[in-house]
Amino acid sequence: MEILRTIPEVRAARQAARGSIGLVPTMGYVHAGHMALVQAACAENDRCWATIFVNALQFGSRQDFSTYPRDVSRDLTVFKDAGVAAVFVPEADAMYAGDHSTYVHVEGLTDRLEGASRPGHFRGVTTVVCKLFNLVQPHRAYFGRKDAQQLRVIQRMVRDLNLPTDVVPVATVREPDGLALSSRNVHLKSAERAAATSLYRALQAAQQRYAAGERDAGALRAAMQDVLAREPLVKVDYVSIADDETLGELAAVAGPALASLAAVVGSTRLIDAMELGA
Numbered sequence: 001m002e003i004l005r006t007i008p009e010v011r012a013a014r015q016a017a018r019g020s021i022g023l024v025p026t027m028g029y030v031h032a033g034h035m036a037l038v039q040a041a042c043a044e045n046d047r048c049w050a051t052i053f054v055n056a057l058q059f060g061s062r063q064d065f066s067t068y069p070r071d072v073s074r075d076l077t078v079f080k081d082a083g084v085a086a087v088f089v090p091e092a093d094a095m096y097a098g099d100h101s102t103y104v105h106v107e108g109l110t111d112r113l114e115g116a117s118r119p120g121h122f123r124g125v126t127t128v129v130c131k132l133f134n135l136v137q138p139h140r141a142y143f144g145r146k147d148a149q150q151l152r153v154i155q156r157m158v159r160d161l162n163l164p165t166d167v168v169p170v171a172t173v174r175e176p177d178g179l180a181l182s183s184r185n186v187h188l189k190s191a192e193r194a195a196a197t198s199l200y201r202a203l204q205a206a207q208q209r210y211a212a213g214e215r216d217a218g219a220l221r222a223a224m225q226d227v228l229a230r231e232p233l234v235k236v237d238y239v240s241i242a243d244d245e246t247l248g249e250l251a252a253v254a255g256p257a258l259a260s261l262a263a264v265v266g267s268t269r270l271i272d273a274m275e276l277g278a
Contacts, residue, residue, distance in 0.1 A: 002086040003076065010088050010135050017085075019046025023138035023165075025129060028052040029069040030078050033173040033181035037142040038082050040170050045140060047085040051132055052076075056092065058124030069186050088136070095131060104130045106153050106160070112247055114149050114271065117237050117262060125150060126157050133158075133165050141165050146172040146180045148260055148273035149247060172272075174200065180272045192266040195233040199261060202227040203274040206241065206259045210276045217241040217250040217257075220276075224261060237262040237269070244275065 004010045014021075022041030026034050041048040052075055059065035072089060079087050103123050109115075110122035133141065143151045155167045173181045178200030179193070188196055202224040209223050224239040242249050244256035253276065260273035 001076075001080040001084055004086055004088045005090060005094070007090070007094055007135060013086055014135070014137060017047060020139040021045055021136065022048050022168075023132070023136050023141040024048065024050045024084075025132050025141065025143075026050060026052055026075075027054045027068065027183065028075050029071055029183040029186070030075045031173075031181045031183060033144055033146070035078070035082060036173050037144065037170050038079070038084060040168065041140065041142050042083050044168070048083065049086045049088070049136055049138065050079050050084050051088040051090075051136075053088075053090055053095065053128065053132075055095075055124055055128045057096070057127060058121050060118045060121060067187070069183050088132075095128065103127045104157060104161075106157050109149070109153050109156055109247055112249075113238060113240055113242075113260060114262065122150070122153050126153060129154055130157065130161070130163075133163055138165050140168050142168045142170055144172055145169050145275075146182070146272060148258055148275075152245070152247065178204070180270075182270060184268050184270065187266075187268045189266060192233055192268065195231045196265045196268075196270060198228055198231045198234055199263060199270055199272045202239070202261060203259050203272060207274055207276060210253065210257075215253045217253055220253070220259065224259065228261070228263060233265055235264045237264065241276075 002013055004013055022045035024037045024041050038048055052072055054068050056065050104126040105123050106126055115122050151169055158165055158167055177197045179197050205223040205227050206220045209220055220241045221239050228234050228236050239261045242258050244258045257276045259276055262271045
């Protein structure tokens with residue numbers, strides 16, 4: 001496995017690579033959710049590449065950035081054992097010059113949900129992902145469905161900028177009790193970890209009501225809120241029943257829809273999502 005730390009090294013390795021490349025961009029501290037992306041990329045391409053870069057541009061606070069879990073040495077071992085061909089591990093100054101002033105911004109989709117709660121977050125995401133796509137030039141790139149808004153924003157960026165990369169969604173990986181895997185789960189204390197399962201249970205409540213014939217989006221949101229309200233350690237940021245493509249909030253569900261939510265459990269912010277009827 002090649003470990004690439006500079007942009008010239010990435011360009012040289014990419015020029016020498018043959019066959020299709022599947023890219024898995026990560027911020028590291030890899031878990032089984034990341035490895036599901038790697039498994040898909042390895043299965044569907046001649047080579048799987050990964051990146052490890054904690055992108056300060058997408059963090060709303062220095063504290064959140066500084067406390068984001070990191071273990072690059074372990075990550076590299078895991079990637080090597082999984083058959084990853086190359087990993088790009090840049091320093092911040094390799095990705096952003098001191099006078100960096102160019103950004104990629106997807107309008108509309110980024111105004112709500114995570115975009116409303118974390119101003120500037122998606123500008124950081126799309127800027128770094130666009131740069132990685134430009135450097136690696138992957139045939140396919142793999143993203144988890146848990147980060148549902150991020151997935152749609154990146155798909156829109158690729159479409160609008162005519163980037164020659166297929167964005168491949170991969171199913172959310174969950175613990176046996178339903179908690180979606182996240183690098184931030186490591187910050188949860190025991191009682192918080194138990195309370196965090198309410199996010200999945202809230203999504204399930206909406207899914208069950210939908211399956212039973214409920215199409216009033218307000219009633220579906222209320223079902224989610226009811227589950228979360230029973231957990232005193234959970235502070236709700238938002239619950240959403242939105243159009244699956246535009247992410248605009250719905251009054252009634254008449255087509256593909258996305259249930260999503262965000263909450264702070266203890267001091268850890270978590271998100272989750274589920275496509276209704278899927």
